[in-house]
Amino acid sequence: MEFALDVLSYVLVLGLVAVGLAVIFALLRVLNLAHGEFLMLGAYSVLFATQSGIPFWAAVVVATVALAALGAIVEMLLIRRLAGRPLDSILGTWGLAILLRQAVVLHFGPASQNVDAPTSADVVIAGIVYPQYRLTVMAIAAAVLLGTVVLFVGTRFGLHARAAIARPDIAAALGVDVRKVAARSFVLGAALAGLAGALISPLISVDPNLGLGYLVPAFLAMLVGGGASVFGVIAGAGVVGGADSVLSLYLSSVWAQSAVFVLAIMLIRLRPSGLVRGRGERP
Amino acid sequence: MNGREVPRLLALAVFAVLAFLPGVAGDYWTGQLSRYVLYGIFAMSLAFLWGRAGMLSFGHAAFFGIGGYVMAAVLLGRLDVGISDPWVALALAVAAAAAFGLLLGLFLFWGGGISGPYLALVTLAVAVILEQGVRGWYTLGADNGLTSVPPLPLGNDPWNPRPAFYAALIAAAAVYFLFDALLASRFGAVLTALRTNPERLRYFGYSVVAYRIAAFVLGGAVAGLAGALFVSTDSFASPSLIGFALSAEVVIWVALGGRSVLLAAFLAAIGVRLAEAYLSEALGPWWLLALGALLMVSVVAFPQGLLATPLLRLGRSLGRVRRG
């Protein structure tokens, strides 16, 4: 039970990270290698804000907004110039990732730091004792993911985004401003990654390299899930995150991660279009 | 004269200038330079795969590391294959990297398979897996790596860095002219088509898969050669040679130099390493920040690479002078 909760919380956080990655790849063919750094910056924003005396939950909001703003700047200066050039996008965003990481090293130093959770209380559910903060994180992550799904399934913006993913030329000819949809999606993805980093900041040790640890699993989640639908990405996060947690029971965490990578590569190789098929039109 | 001669002469000039460097550089820098030249070979192998055959191996250190680790493990007797001759070990290291390229290529490309950005991500994951594997494998020294790897028997004085430098330089020149000759042949024409128009290639009855795998094997073997020479020069095989960090670094060198020009990639590897050696002390953490910014700017504003454009232009104007 406790284990199931741990798995679920990892999957939800991974889902938050992977959604932004997948949507921008589906829309612009841009692979954002700096996406892990958005998560890292979310955590550092909370660190910075709480150190400046801002209460934790306000700091989470600050972090999310800050990352949305950063996302908007990055989209304008870099991402839109890389549209349709997937390989170049890998390089350009890798440069950005290096830059962001070093900027954090310069400001906060290379050592890892800790953020205090707003509460250290435990709650008892179904007979087990579980940290209340972790449950809160899960609830927020689940709610935000659900909101994202609703955004893509139930709104005009979502309809346009899905159409632009499925047939960008036709969507554009119908009047969808694909660039604008992509820009907004990128900002959303950056904010979600920032939120994820903010939420997990009390649960991990915050260091400048922490983004990398989420980047590769998030990419694998995107590829395993097919990458073109929000459901698919969340399913992919479930597979990658679930497998990682289950294997960690039997193997040391390093070997478990390797095993997950092997598994994901196999899946990608055998089902290149992912577990959930369809180019975007499906939610 | 044909269009290939000028770049060849340019390359010859570059190698000739490098050959004079130990005379002015002193022992320490000669030793460092031999490492940079080996990184340059590594960069050429990636430029060949990525710029010429259109396959970005984002986990290219896998090959470099396999070459290095096989070299070290064989010579230190960790892998008991009964070989103590360093040259045989070198051949074995290259063969191992090539074999890995073959297996990985078969797995990735057989029956359509993976290409483009997916290939980049999957190869990256492969390198990460290998790094973690090496870090957990005690026969290979785990996190500490393998130390005291015996050098290649070049000259009698183990403290003289020049023989190793010239070995590296000769290897670099050999690799350059091998790739150059290959690219000038029909094989090269097919590779270009592989990059630009695989559908048409298939239409004309070529096996796209076979050429992809062949390029992968070759690129892997040369990276393995660089890795093996590096480990014997450095006498140290560490997990950082096989994983994510070096993979990302070599991609940066090649991108900054220019992926489609082998000489540009070679020079960029040396140049970035030199700059790092000089500047990282003066700039501290700002060095990496500047490198990241440079990479971004170069991808957006100079997608051909920072060195390739002037090199190509120089080659063209030299060609004009020769003709005129």
Add this chain to the structure above:
Amino acid sequence: MLEIRNLRAGYGGSAVLHDVSLRVPTGTVAALLGRNGMGKSTLCKALMGLVPAHGSVRFNNEELLGLSPHAIARRGIAYVPQGRGIFPNFTVLQNLQLGLASRGGRGVPQHVFGMFPQLEPLRGRAAGTLSGGEQQILALARAMVAAPQLLILDEPSEGLAPLIVSELAALLPRLVSDGHMTVLLVEQNLELVQRAASFAAFLEKGAVVGAAAASDLGPRSAAVHRYLGLGAG
């Protein structure tokens, strides 16, 4: 008035259209005829900004060339691509809602269902499950949702049963009957052109090589014989 002057367009360096000039007066259905591969679809895409083009395309005295596709759509130009371009996994209603992208607003106007009553009961169905004829009607309805001033139809009759083609033939003249809308109909189906259009231009090897009134388009007419190579045998 749609005015195309000296239009050149193509794909990645190789030109498909060399010199296309064409005028379509407001309130008419103009047809563009041409054999396979002559560049008809390329012309449609060039008008929509989907392929790079040079020359001039003016609609109601505004230059369209150089605008991006969504900006062109927002100037009241609707396009039904060859093969219909519906989104098979979206519902009929969602496909129609996409038609509003160029105009804004939320609800699909009821008059669309008035114009195309057969779509009303299908609103919730996935568009991919519709018959070919229903899909073509859907594509047309989606274009009409935004109440366009210019409608570009790329071979709407392709793959349709004769009965549905004749429905289409009856429908198109009605669309322009109030004199506000203009239709550019790209076709290979002579009968449809004859019934729906007021005149036809002929596209050959990337240029407009002639024109004829719709009444002169009989299968044995000189124009058809000359430009389409039909009717000879």
